[in-house]
Amino acid sequence: MRIVVLDGYTLNPSGDNPWDAVAALGDFTLYDRTNPADVVARAKDADILISNKVVLDAKTVSQLPKLKFISVLATGYDVIDLATTGARGVPVSNVVAYGVDSVAQHVIALLMELCRGTGRHDASVKHGDWGKARDWCYSLTPQRQLTGMVMGIVGFGNNGRKVGELAHAFGMEVISFTKRPTNPPAYKPFRFVDLDTLFRESEVISLHCPLTDQTRHLVNAERIASMRDKAFIINTARGPLLNEEDVAAALHSGKLGGLGADVLTMEPPSPDTPLLTAPNTVITPHIAWATLHARRTIMAMTAENIQAFLAGRPRNVVNSAFLK
Numbered sequence: 001m002r003i004v005v006l007d008g009y010t011l012n013p014s015g016d017n018p019w020d021a022v023a024a025l026g027d028f029t030l031y032d033r034t035n036p037a038d039v040v041a042r043a044k045d046a047d048i049l050i051s052n053k054v055v056l057d058a059k060t061v062s063q064l065p066k067l068k069f070i071s072v073l074a075t076g077y078d079v080i081d082l083a084t085t086g087a088r089g090v091p092v093s094n095v096v097a098y099g100v101d102s103v104a105q106h107v108i109a110l111l112m113e114l115c116r117g118t119g120r121h122d123a124s125v126k127h128g129d130w131g132k133a134r135d136w137c138y139s140l141t142p143q144r145q146l147t148g149m150v151m152g153i154v155g156f157g158n159n160g161r162k163v164g165e166l167a168h169a170f171g172m173e174v175i176s177f178t179k180r181p182t183n184p185p186a187y188k189p190f191r192f193v194d195l196d197t198l199f200r201e202s203e204v205i206s207l208h209c210p211l212t213d214q215t216r217h218l219v220n221a222e223r224i225a226s227m228r229d230k231a232f233i234i235n236t237a238r239g240p241l242l243n244e245e246d247v248a249a250a251l252h253s254g255k256l257g258g259l260g261a262d263v264l265t266m267e268p269p270s271p272d273t274p275l276l277t278a279p280n281t282v283i284t285p286h287i288a289w290a291t292l293h294a295r296r297t298i299m300a301m302t303a304e305n306i307q308a309f310l311a312g313r314p315r316n317v318v319n320s321a322f323l324k
Helices: 036-043 082-087 100-116 118-127 158-169 195-201 221-226 244-253 292-310
Strands: 002-005 027-030 048-051 069-072 150-154 173-177 190-192 204-207 231-235 256-261 281-283
Touching (some): 069 292, 100 118, 100 256, 150 158, 150 195, 158 173, 158 204, 195 221, 244 256
Parallel strands (some): 002 027, 150 173, 150 204, 204 231, 256 281
16 A cells, blocks of 8 residues: 655654554555645645645546555544545545644643733843833733633534643633533533623633634624623634634724634735734634643554555544434
């Protein structure tokens, strides 16, 4: 079997997470990055394709006659045409729950930066501002504590649940909206609520839902208007969950207290992305998932997905509904 990796750089950017376990499973070719114009040329002879963010749409898949299996290096698979691959009899597998702790801890890191401005104050001190101050302390931002805040979590899967646990540990009240409100956590206070209630009551909203036609621009001007003044939004899920123009306007007006985002609608962003110049924002370059522990877990799970396919028992298949 010929195995081709289309965009492997982010899984092993510094050589600390080698591809040995995957490479041992076939005739292996690794590309750090693949431009859209090069996808077909690089993938046309592949039996197994490994991809993270490279788009494999219907037109592309139709030009890959040897393709038998796709392994996605992520949980999200919106870049893959599931119907076309399924009609071709090509299973698509993803990796799940590989970075639950990593993502949840990044959520708290973004939130803490919004509440305390640690990085901003560190830069100020090193710039010499403390040495010039008239008093023994000063603050550049309102200092807010998490204790007693209401954390609203949209989506209560693995990541959402872990964020809830950490929020509870900081003394926050946790509420959540999810399609199937079952198996509530043991800690209190906790409530499952409807989406309107969550937006209305939360002081912090953390997004952990997939990107679908129903969730695209979930956070928009209408929903923001229903929120508490100075509430925070944290997005480590998918950029298009936010209407970025509406969110930027609310940050400029002061309606929103802040935004912590690890994802944007366009990645990498263009210079005119409205959130880049909005006040009270902390934006990181899609790294919530990218701890060494999580990256090594992805590598191991990818090897296991391929081994399962080769054994005739594919696992973690996301296009089962379309497979012939």
